[in-house]
Amino acid sequence: MKQTSDYYIKNPLIHKDRRLGKSPSDWVSSFSCEDLKPLIVCRGPIRKEAMDVYEEMGITHYGILLSEKDSIVYPNALAPELRQLTDSRRVHRVPDYTGASKEERVERIHQIISIAKDNSYDSIFAGYGFMAEDDEFVAAIEAAGLKFIGPCSATQAGAGKKDEAKRTALTVNVSVTPGIDNVTARTLLKKHPTREKLLALVKSDGFKCDEQVISNPDISLEDLADQILYASYVKGVDLFSIEELCAQVQAEVADMFRKYPQSRIRLKAIGGGGGKGQRILGASLLPLKKADDKAIAAAAAEAPTLVREILNEVKANGIGDNKNVLIELNIEQTRHNEIQLLGNGDWCIALGGRDCSLQMHEQKLLEVSVTQEGLMAAIERAKAAGNKSEAKALESDLKVLKRMEEESERFGRAVGLDSASTFECIVDRDRHFFMEVNTRIQVEHRVTELCYNLKFTNPKDKNDFFVVESLVEAMALLARHKERLPKPERLVRFNASVEARLNATDDSLSPHAGGMIRYWSKPIDGEIRDDQGISMLNPDTGIFVKYKVAGAYDSNIALLLTKGEDRRDSYERMSEVIRSTTLRGSDLATNLEFHYGLVNWFLGTNVMAKPTTRFVVPYLTLVGTLKEEANKLDPVFAFLQMKKHYAKLIAEQFPDDPKVAKNMSSLLDRKGTLITRPMERLLGDPHLLSGWLSMNTKNFRIDNGKVVWLRNPLGVLNDTYDYLHMSFRPHKPAAEVIWGHDNELLQEALSFSRTLREKLGLQRDEYFQLCELLQKDEPQGGMDAATWEQVRSAHFGYEAGLELLGMLFLVGVNVKFWDLRVEEDLEITIPEYLTDPDLQARMKKVLVPPPATKADEIVSVCGGMYYAQEAPGMPAFVEEGMHFDKGQPLYIIEVMKMFNKVNAPFSGTIDKILIQGGDGTIVQKGQPLFKVTPDEKFVEVDPNEIEREKRTLTTKYLKAVL
The missing domain is CATH 3.30.470.20 (ATP-grasp fold, B domain)
Incomplete structure (x- = not known):
């Protein structure tokens, strides 16, 4: 599945075999990695990619680590890795990659190192998992005499921890997000507010601190507190409680709310990533131009709960853990851009950017390349098309990208980057702010690989070089030949x-x-x-x-x-x-x-x-409104009602020719499934409907409440079958494609339509003109009167009933689908109503209705691990006999390493807690958790009434399309 670069095709003499040791060039072959013996301690697609790349590089002695929680070892899940790596001696197992606690994490580090040494591995590759940016893990690997295929521990400590990275960025003139990076130091100073008290703490606890630092009278109290905190982590001592930290965060958040009105605040664990360990608070203050102290206090009061959730999620709530949390201004209208970096500790090169703004809950969904070459080409296209605003917006992006690339290389050199990492920024129009560095390869690294190759050239002979197209390969090269590798040149592979x-x-x-x-x-x-x-x-x-x-x-x-x-x-x-x-x-x-x-x-x-980064939730809310409206329509009922309309219309148009009228009616009957099947598919899946409406934006307009087609609906219907992957394929099951007799009718109609357009000298997009010509009684296109009447009758027959597709446009119109739009300057206008939290919550339930449940039960919203309390040692959210209010937290469900707090859907009283086993119990979606007595009785909806409402609305829609 790996693609061959066009660069190789155009330059056949380039040595493209990953086994550099086979090269006829002595200089190239000196960079062979065939003697590298890596242990792969990650999971998912990156594990398989590493295995493939290593084999292509000629690395034969590699092994993989498996966790009992990994899909690879589940029953009925014969993993492809085990099909590829058939030597069971190179497959090693651990209970959990990182462990469930700090103690288990330390135990796992030693276990992994022991596995490597006992099985003659000389290096460890951790992919893009959390172990890949764990400086303690990397330091332990280095101390054991092993190589780490990734940034060294010094780089991990200087760039991987968010607070340290931010301080480094400030020292090398990199733009950073406003906020506080040392709340733990401030918490310590709250308890020990003077230099004397801090130094007394060092003496009483026997901390090993740099004597030159703590004896320096010019060092600030906050920097001194930081030094003492680092010493406490080494010794495994807590100098303040989590409650004291929470109180300090709450106070700092309140101050930031006052400093930045109408803003939200983001809390981030210094060791989080991939969406973990981050929370945002202050939504209630966004609409207030000047919030009073009471409103600010209420918003800041959320902080302690969120801090506990964050520390839980990143497993930093144990004694002696670094519990620092960044407190940052949440830049509301932002894009998330990142720069791919590669370095060897001396040189550092930026490999273009990626836009990762399409995300939800801090989880990236769709990532696109952003390169100087791609932007320059887009600017030229926009100028050629006369789109001045678009060209100007793209020129702004190009300037920002160049600045981010330059700053990222400067930062990389400052921290001695010696492998692959990612420099992450938030972009606000023509400004950008450094956010963090991920000291590991990213999930989306292939986006960069498809845009650039790396050309490594012999400094003594420019004609002696090799090209690398894989970042995983580049990381292995750096681990094996770090200092010797010359700075590469980036070669364009594809523009996007x-x-x-x-x-x-x-x-x-x-x-x-x-x-x-x-x-x-x-x-x-x-x-x-x-x-x-x-x-x-x-x-x-x-x-x-x-x-x-x-x-x-x-x-x-x-x-x-x-x-x-x-x-x-x-x-x-x-x-x-x-x-x-x-x-x-x-x-x-x-x-x-x-x-x-x-x-x-x-x-x-x-x-x-x-x-x-705020786009996806409003978009998803809009898709929910599509489903809510679509659920009210019945296309089969609409077709049957339309047949009655046409029976009357045909009788009026052909009163003297019952044979024609009968043929017309028969032709319409044949269209039932042709029209309703794709309609039912689109109305049944709002995501498909959203894409379809967007692609057909220019194919209709509304005049006086009526749908007017601007393109032949036959062509739209044919494209719809293609869009739904339902085009005719004889080898496919009938349920998945257009039915044979429907396809024959559609192709017959399309052929007639094409022939007619050619005869009348019209283009595909001139459907409106076609309809006007067919309204004329006098023959057109050189046809005689009889032929002209036959043509008009045939056109009427082929087109009859297709108006029904217009009901889909009306769904979009009625939910204001096109109000979410892209402006000429490429900014996206999000209608205010789509940002309403209540509507967002309601549409989430429309998209995926809650599990079926009895009126006196509350069931699990999804499968996962159940927790009854906010954090270890905290009281349970609810107890038997306790009354709860709508919106009150009931339990936490951990699924896929994310902690989701579940709030009560209604008010009531807990009669019985049904879950057995307490915290950490695995539950299934729909599993009853609590027996309850609701405050209000649920009233069941009469299905007959629902059906009547559907038919009433469908009839109303039908009138607007006929």
Whole structure:
């Protein structure tokens, strides 16, 4: 599934074999890595990618680490890694990669190092998991005499911890987000506010501190407190309680609310990442131009709970853990851009950017390349098309990208970056702020690989060089030959690429673990699928091997990538990839349809649009309104009612020719399933409907409440079957494609339409003119009167009933679908109503209705690990006999390493707690947790009344399309 670079095709003499030791060049072969012996201690697609790359590099002695929580070892989940690595002596097992507590984490570090030394591995690769940026883990590896394939421990400490990285950024003139990076130092100073008291603490606890630092009278109290805190971590001592830390954070947050009115504050654990260990507070203050002290105090009061959640999530709540939390201004209208970095400790090179703004709950969903070459080409296209505002907006992006690349290289050199890392920024129009550095390879690293190759040239001979197209390969090269590697030149491979993360989530993008994949269609041409090899067939039987999505670590199933000459090209290829993907299973839910709708939304608006990190939730809310409206319609009932309308119309138009009238009626009857099947599919899946509406934006207009077609609905219907991957394919089950007799009728109608257009000298988009000509009684296009009447009758017959598709446009109109739009300057206008938290919560339930439950029960919203309290040692959220209010926290469910607090959907009293086993108990979606007495009685809705309402609204829609 790896693609051959065009660069190689155009330059056949380049040495492209990853086994550099086979090169005829002595200089190139000196960079061979065949003697490297790595242990791969990560999971998911990156583990399979590392195995493939190492084998291509000629590395034969590698091993993999498996966790008992990993899908790879679950029953009925024969993992492709185990099919590829058949030597069981190179497969090693641990209970959990990082452990459930600090003690287990330390134990796991020693266990992994022992496995490596006992099995003759000389290096460790940790992919993009959390171990990959754990400076203590890396330091322990180095101390054991092993290589770490990634940034060294010094770089990890200086750049990986968010507080240290921010301080380093300030020293090298890198723009940072306003905020506080030393709240733990301030907490310590609250208890010991003088230099004398701090030094007394050092003496009484026997801390080992740098004598030159603590004896320096010029060092600030906060810096001194930081030094003492670092010494306490080494000794495993807490100098303040979590409650004292929470109180300090609350006070700092309140001060920031006063300093930055109408803003929210982001809290981030210094060791978080991938969405973990982050919370935002202050939503109640956004609409207030001047919040009073009471409102500020109420908003800041959320901080202690959020701090505990953050520390829980990153496992930093143990004694002696570094509990520092960044307190930052949340830049509201931001894009999330990142720069790929590579260094050897001396040189550092930026490899372009990636826009990761399309995310939800801090989890990235769709990532697109941002390169100087791609932007320059887009600017020229915009200028050629006369789109001045778009060109200006893209020129601004180009300037920001150049600044971010320059700053990232400066930062990389400052921290001695000696492998792959990512410099992350938030972008606000023409400004950017450094956010953090991920000292590891990123999930989306392939987005960069598809845009750039790396050319390493012999300093003594410019004609002696080799080209690397894989960052995993580059990391191995750096681990083996760090200082010797010359600074590479980046070579353009493709101008654009895009990655969609296929996750185990439901239609509302909530985690959905535990499903079984039973079938996955083969990748199509141009598709790059990093799926851990799940879709590979069993090499012995040729049968797909079912695979359980365990979800113990994260929700990702696969990474789908495409590339192109420009962003539109890459998006169109991604649309084709998703359209052609068939994924089936039991209890399986993915975000595949979400991605299809989203990609086509951009294709229908503007792929160069600038979505912010706030885009996805309002977009998802809009999709929910589509479903809510679509649920009220019955297309089959509409078709039957339309037949009555046409029976009357045909009788009026052909009163003297009953044979023609009968043929017309028969032709309409034949269209029933042709029209209603795709309509039912679109109305049944709002994500598909969203993409379809966007792609058909220019095919209609509304005049006086009526739908007017601007393109022949026959063509739209044909494209709709293609969009839904329901075009005729004889080898496919009838349920998945257009039925044979429907396809014959559609192709016959399309052929007639094409011939008629050619006869009348009209283009495909001149449907309005076609309809006007057909209204004329006098023959057109050189036809005689009899032929003209036959043509008019045939056109009437082929087009009859297709107006029904216009009901889909009306769904979009009635929910104000097109109010979410891209402006000429590429900014996206989000209607204010889509940001309403109550509407967002309601639409989430519309997209995925809560599990069926009895009126006196509360059931688990999803599968996962149940917790009854906010943090260890804290009281339970609810007890038996306790009254609870709507919106009050009831329990926490941990799924895929994220902690989700679940609030009460209504008010009532807890009669009995049904969950057995306490904290950490695994529960299933829909499992009863509490017996309750609701404050209000639930009233069941009469299904007959629902059906009457559907028919009433459907009839109203029908009148607007006929």
